[in-house]
Each structure stands twice: as C-alpha cells, then as structure tokens.
Amino acid sequence: VAVAPGAIDKQMRDVAPSEHAEIAFRKGAAQLQAGRTNVAESDFREALKQDPSHAGAGQALLGLLLDSGRNDEAEALLRNALEINPRQPHHAMVLARLEVERGEVSGAIDTMVGALAYVQSDPDFHAFLAALLQRVGRHREAVEYYRTALRGVPGNGVWMMGLGISLRAADQSAQARDMFQRAIESKQLTPELQEFVERQLRELSAQKKK
Numbered sequence: 615v616a617v618a619p620g621a622i623d624k625q626m627r628d629v630a631p632s633e634h635a636e637i638a639f640r641k642g643a644a645q646l647q648a649g650r651t652n653v654a655e656s657d658f659r660e661a662l663k664q665d666p667s668h669a670g671a672g673q674a675l676l677g678l679l680l681d682s683g684r685n686d687e688a689e690a691l692l693r694n695a696l697e698i699n700p701r702q703p704h705h706a707m708v709l710a711r712l713e714v715e716r717g718e719v720s721g722a723i724d725t726m727v728g729a730l731a732y733v734q735s736d737p738d739f740h741a742f743l744a745a746l747l748q749r750v751g752r753h754r755e756a757v758e759y760y761r762t763a764l765r766g767v768p769g770n771g772v773w774m775m776g777l778g779i780s781l782r783a784a785d786q787s788a789q790a791r792d793m794f795q796r797a798i799e800s801k802q803l804t805p806e807l808q809e810f811v812e813r814q815l816r817e818l819s820a821q822k823k824k
Contacts, residue, residue, distance in 0.1 A: 631664040632668070634665075635660075635664035635665030635668045636665075638661035639668060639674070642655075642657030642660075642671065643674065654674070655675065658674050658675040662675065666694070666698055667699060676692065679691065685715065685716075688712060689709060692705050692706075692709040693709065700728070700729070700732065702729070703729040703739055705729075710726050722746055723747060723750070726746065735766055737764075737765075737766030737770075740759045740760075740766070741759070741773050741776070743759050744757075744776060748779060753779075753780040753784045754784050757777060757780045757781060760776050760777035761777065769800055770802070771797045771798075771801070772807070774796050774797035775793075775794065775797040778790045779814075787821065787822070791818050794811050794815050794818070797811050798812070
C-alpha cells in the first residue's frame with residue numbers, strides 16, 4: 615500500500631503527548647540501566663516536558679537529583695509535582711525532609727499539613743509530623759499525631775519515647791511515665807536513647823515525690 619508523502623510525519627505528530635512521554639521515559643530507563651545517567655536525565659526531563667504528570671519519569675528524575683545532591687532542583691521538582699497533583703503525601707514527606715535539612719522546620723510542617731487530607735493510614739507520615747511539631751514546641755498537637763502513628767504501629771519504641779517527651783512537656787506526667795516505661799519495654803531503643811528515657815523516668819519520679 616502506498617504511503618502518502620508526509621503521512622509518517624503526520625502520524626508522529628498525532629501521537630498524544632502522554633505517549634511521547636512514555637517513549638522518552640522508557641528510553642531514559644534503558645539509559646539508566648546502562649549507567650548513562652546524564653542521557654537518562656535528559657530523557658526523563660523530556661518525558662516530563664511532554665507530560666508533567668508522568669509519575670515514573672518524575673520519580674526517576676527525583677532519584678537522580680537526590681543521589682547527586684541537587685536538593686534545590688529536587689525541591690523545585692517536588693513542588694511542581696504537588697501543584698499538578700496534591701494527592702501525593704510521599705512527595706510531601708520527601709519535600710518536608712529537604713526543607714528540614716536547610717532549617718525550614720515551619721515550612722516543612724506546612725508542607726506536611728497540606729498533605730494530611732490525602733493521607734490514608736501512614737504511621738510514618740504522622741510520626742514525622744509529630745516529631746516536627748515537637749521540635750517547634752507544639753507538644754499538644756504532637757501528642758495527637760504520635761497517638762495516631764502508634765495506632766498503626768503499636769509497638770514502635772522510638773515513637774513511644776517521642777510521645778512521652780511531648781506528654782511531659784504538656785504537663786501530663788503520669789501518661790509520660792507510662793509511655794517512657796513502655797518505650798523501654800519495647801527493647802527497640804539504642805543505648806543512648808535508653809539512657810535518655812531512663813533519665814526522664816528518674817526525673818519524673820523525683821518530681822512525683824516532691
């Protein structure tokens with residue numbers, strides 16, 4: 615069958631951007647497999663240019679940026695991805711960690727809170743938000759998020775310790791003592807954390823006797 619001049623070019627033009635994006639992504643994945651990271655990065659960027667919502671290309675490019683320490687570019691990529699689709703709490707968590715690394719704890723909290731509506735039941739997400747709130751002295755809020763995290767993973771000793779810290783700061787000494795004791799009994803604490811928790815218990819016992 616004869617093909618009219620220019621028909622092949624027209625067919626290529628008629629391919630949807632999402633298909634172009636998938637082709638570029640697959641090329642990038644092959645280049646990455648072969649160890650040609652610079653070429654792979656170009657392919658992943660091309661895929662995102664064709665389809666900014668392409669999850670595979672975004673994840674692959676994010677990995678390359680983080681691996682090479684280009685955190686500013688990684689942040690920009692994550693912010694753009696969340697603007698396109700805010701229903702990505704894992705992206706919000708990675709972005710928040712990058713913000714914490716450069717000392718923007720309040721910004722990290724805002725990022726996490728902005729993604730809360732899309733979190734189903736992710737104990738790690740809630741525990742990380744609790745730890746951030748604890749760092750800025752918002753202990754009563756931290757208590758609630760630690761409790762949510764522990765409902766998902768009841769035996770996490772580090773989270774029990776975190777909850778104990780915020781309970782103590784919120785003047786709930788009896789509950790703090792109970793949580794510190796449970797943290798020790800979990801046998802999940804490092805020697806340093808074990809020593810810290812034991813010191814907390816001694817201090818609470820001394821306060822109780824006064």
